[in-house]
Amino acid sequence: MATVALPRRDARPRTSLWREATRRFAKHRLAMIGLVLLTAMVVAVLAGPLVYRVPIDEIDFKAKLKSPTMAHPLGTDDLGQDVLARMLYGGRISLAVGITSMLIAISLGVVVGATAGHLGGPVDHTLMRITDLFLSLPGLPLLLLIVYLFRNAIRNVFGPEAGVFILIVVVIGGLRWMPVARLVRAQFLSLREKEFVEAARSLGAPTLRQVWRHILPNAMGPVIVAATIDVAAAIIAESSLSFLGLGFPPDIPTWGRILYDAKDNLDFAPHWALFPGTAIFLTVLSINYIGDGLRDALDPRKVLGGK
Amino acid sequence: MSKYVLRRVLILIPVLLGISLVLFTILAMAPGDPFEELATNPNVPPEVRANLRAKFGLDDPIAVRYVRWFVSMMKGDWGFSFVSRVNVDDLILQRLPTTLFVLGSAQVLGILIALPIGTMSALRPYSWFDQIATTFAFIGFSLPTFFTGLVFILVFSIWLDWLPFIYRADISATGWRWYWEHVRQAIMPVAVLGLFQGATLTRFMRSAVLDVVRLDYVNTARAKGLSEKTTVVKHVVRNALIPVVTLLALQVPTVFGGAIITEQIFRVPGIGSLLITSILANDTPVVMAITFVISALVVISSLVADIVYGWLDPRISYR
Numbered sequence: 001m002a003t004v005a006l007p008r009r010d011a012r013p014r015t016s017l018w019r020e021a022t023r024r025f026a027k028h029r030l031a032m033i034g035l036v037l038l039t040a041m042v043v044a045v046l047a048g049p050l051v052y053r054v055p056i057d058e059i060d061f062k063a064k065l066k067s068p069t070m071a072h073p074l075g076t077d078d079l080g081q082d083v084l085a086r087m088l089y090g091g092r093i094s095l096a097v098g099i100t101s102m103l104i105a106i107s108l109g110v111v112v113g114a115t116a117g118h119l120g121g122p123v124d125h126t127l128m129r130i131t132d133l134f135l136s137l138p139g140l141p142l143l144l145l146i147v148y149l150f151r152n153a154i155r156n157v158f159g160p161e162a163g164v165f166i167l168i169v170v171v172i173g174g175l176r177w178m179p180v181a182r183l184v185r186a187q188f189l190s191l192r193e194k195e196f197v198e199a200a201r202s203l204g205a206p207t208l209r210q211v212w213r214h215i216l217p218n219a220m221g222p223v224i225v226a227a228t229i230d231v232a233a234a235i236i237a238e239s240s241l242s243f244l245g246l247g248f249p250p251d252i253p254t255w256g257r258i259l260y261d262a263k264d265n266l267d268f269a270p271h272w273a274l275f276p277g278t279a280i281f282l283t284v285l286s287i288n289y290i291g292d293g294l295r296d297a298l299d300p301r302k303v304l305g306g307k
Numbered sequence: 308m309s310k311y312v313l314r315r316v317l318i319l320i321p322v323l324l325g326i327s328l329v330l331f332t333i334l335a336m337a338p339g340d341p342f343e344e345l346a347t348n349p350n351v352p353p354e355v356r357a358n359l360r361a362k363f364g365l366d367d368p369i370a371v372r373y374v375r376w377f378v379s380m381m382k383g384d385w386g387f388s389f390v391s392r393v394n395v396d397d398l399i400l401q402r403l404p405t406t407l408f409v410l411g412s413a414q415v416l417g418i419l420i421a422l423p424i425g426t427m428s429a430l431r432p433y434s435w436f437d438q439i440a441t442t443f444a445f446i447g448f449s450l451p452t453f454f455t456g457l458v459f460i461l462v463f464s465i466w467l468d469w470l471p472f473i474y475r476a477d478i479s480a481t482g483w484r485w486y487w488e489h490v491r492q493a494i495m496p497v498a499v500l501g502l503f504q505g506a507t508l509t510r511f512m513r514s515a516v517l518d519v520v521r522l523d524y525v526n527t528a529r530a531k532g533l534s535e536k537t538t539v540v541k542h543v544v545r546n547a548l549i550p551v552v553t554l555l556a557l558q559v560p561t562v563f564g565g566a567i568i569t570e571q572i573f574r575v576p577g578i579g580s581l582l583i584t585s586i587l588a589n590d591t592p593v594v595m596a597i598t599f600v601i602s603a604l605v606v607i608s609s610l611v612a613d614i615v616y617g618w619l620d621p622r623i624s625y626r
Contacts, residue, residue: 145586
């Protein structure tokens with residue numbers, strides 16, 4: 001097939017769309033504050049344990065349930081372990097769970113949504129019924145049920161830490177892909193009829209290339225917003241599970257797990273619960289504000305007539 | 308309208324079948340055996356175990372087992388708890404009213420917060436009222452219920468000593484005092500759930516009203532001289548509620564998740580805390596039944612939402 005070399009007039013519009021989005025995002029004051037706060041948290045949990053070298057499991061009964069002091073900036077727990085060190089270490093797990101679950105949910109959602117939207121017909125119908133079914137499943141009870149039934153088996157295969165991590169991440173991701181699938185499908189339904197996709201099709205682009213190069217990049221706006229919110233939702237889901245005592249084992253102090261251990265000592269050691277709780281709250285709040293900023297920045301309706 | 312309701316009810320059947328299929332698949336895929344307890348018990352001879360397995364049909368093909376399980380679930384024959392040796396349906400029926408009471412009150416509280424605040428925010432977007440309301444809404448739905456619950460206990464039970472932090476089903480007082488004690492212990496669980504719901508709903512309500520308020524028919528209503536109150540209540544809010552009801556139905560699974568956590572924090576004797584204790588005690592029949600009941604409740608709530616939807620927007624029920 002002969003290829004026609006089209007003169008490339010100007011590459012500017014393509015980059016400026018993203019620059020425009022960045023500019024709009026930067027104007028959203030709370031989203032910027034959220035971004036700074038979240039970056040600070042990520043840096044803290046990544047670099048913190050390298051700088052703050054107190055071990056997370058050093059038991060010291062003389063210093064148990066101490067309020068914040070110079071030696072223990074965020075106090076200690078009932079075994080005299082340093083709360084700050086545990087939070088820095090546990091934060092890594094909490095954030096890793098959030099991001100990995102989000103990636104699983106988004107990939108599943110994009111695949112299901114793209115397949116349904118692009119193929120249409122009976123495939124679309126079946127996939128959408130399955131999506132509706134999953135939407136009516138109660139997330140937390142099902143999460144609890146699956147963790148309850150599979151916990152021991154998966155622990156034997158992958159070891160106690162990796163096993164619980166894989167289980168939690170897969171189940172949270174596997175129960176949160178439906179909104180993304182719906183979003184992507186809706187985008188595909190409208191985009192596949194657009195002229196530029198038709199142009200690609202008539203030039204002989206195979207289906208996969210049409211989807212990957214032409215439709216998907218244009219459908220990503222709402223998916224990015226959903227992905228952001230999903231990280232927050234996954235962090236909350238993991239913390240809820242750990243808070244109920246059914247998530248990570250005590251030697252992996254995720255923020256939810258610390259709260260679970262702290263909740264019976266609220267009257268003597270409120271700091272023990274308040275710090276990890278605040279960490280979860282601030283992370284989720286930052287992510288939600290970033291999501292709000294991204295929505296403003298990536299919403300194409302805003303480009304047309306917005307403020 | 309009645310045809311619409313009937314159609315909605317009929318749609319329930321495949322959904323419930325689908326959910327039961329998902330639950331059964333999870334159970335069937337799970338390693339281990341419901342009779343593990345008997346298998347490890349040295350007092351049970353192998354013949355007895357084999358007889359029991361045959362009696363309960365554990366070695367039948369999986370499809371047969373599914374049909375049998377589903378039929379007995381539908382008949383209300385849910386087996387008995389391994390731990391308390393009580394019929395599962397009795398156990399759940401005993402706990403369900405408390406859960407529904409707490410959840411229902413929380414939902415009402417959430418709606419009472421969200422409708423006026425969301426509407427007022429949207430009528431004057433970017434005013435100081437809207438900014439404050441939006442900030443609180445963001446804080447509200449970013450605060451996980453387990454943390455709000457702990458903070459409430461810390462402030463209202465431990466520091467101020469105003470409210471009890473343990474929910475008791477057996478209150479000895481009589482008469483008015485009995486009601487008062489019930490209300491007092493329900494305040495914190497209901498507030499934790501209701502504030503979270505309220506925050507989420509406020510956002511929904513605000514954007515729904517914003518979408519409606521700039522439509523032409525609202526201008527028409529104003530132009531023909533209707534008072535601002537009539538315009539807002541009868542024309543704006545009623546139409547804005549349509550998408551909100553849908554979102555409300557989609558929220559229901561999350562609400563049940565929140566209820567489990569809240570019941571666990573305040574030790575509310577509902578099905579959520581029963582679920583957790585059963586999981587910790589490896590009580591499989593109770594765990595399965597509660598998950599099924601919660602799924603069914605979620606589906607029924609979305610049915611109610613669909614019916615309300617049809618009532619709010621008559622165009623839908625005629626389709």
